[in-house]
Amino acid sequence: SQSQSQWIRVCSKTSLNPGSITPVTLPGITIPILIIAPLTLTLSSSSSEPELYAISGGCPHLGSDLSLGQLSKTTDNNTNCITCPMHRTTFDLDTGEVVGPWCPYPPVLGSFAGLITKNPNPNFTQGEGKTLGRFEVKTGWKDVFVRIQSDL
DSSP states (O other), X not given: OOXXXXXXXXXXXXXXXXXXXXXXXXXXXXXXXXXXXXXXXXXXXXXXXXXXXXXXXXXXXXXOBGGGOEEEEOTTTOOEEEEOTTTOOEEETTTOXXXXXXXXXXXXXXXXXXXXXXXXXXXXXXXXXXXXXXXOEEEETTEEEEEEEEEO
């Protein structure tokens, strides 16, 4: 079967504030997509649009609800990150990669819990089950759009 991508409107730009995590649901996708506005909205050099992220709402570890996660920036390179509320794994919002230790919480037990993985959605491409599912996102006039892949 062939795959086709399409841009889907998910919310209005006015519903997003700096540091907001906005869950949206789309037909055919069981896990909510989170639209994230970083703590400090930065303007890209090529446009006046703020940088937004669209990620899977479930942590790639055990599917924990990332809408309850904490947004932060790394101290070394100002990378925008989200930290899972369950085992406190931090993910880079640009790459989806883990920043720092995998499952650091609770102490000692977290490292054992980290050996268990549950891929919350088989449609996401995740390196070794530890990469955060991400989607392309763009804005247009008053709206935010996410690119979705669908089978024909």
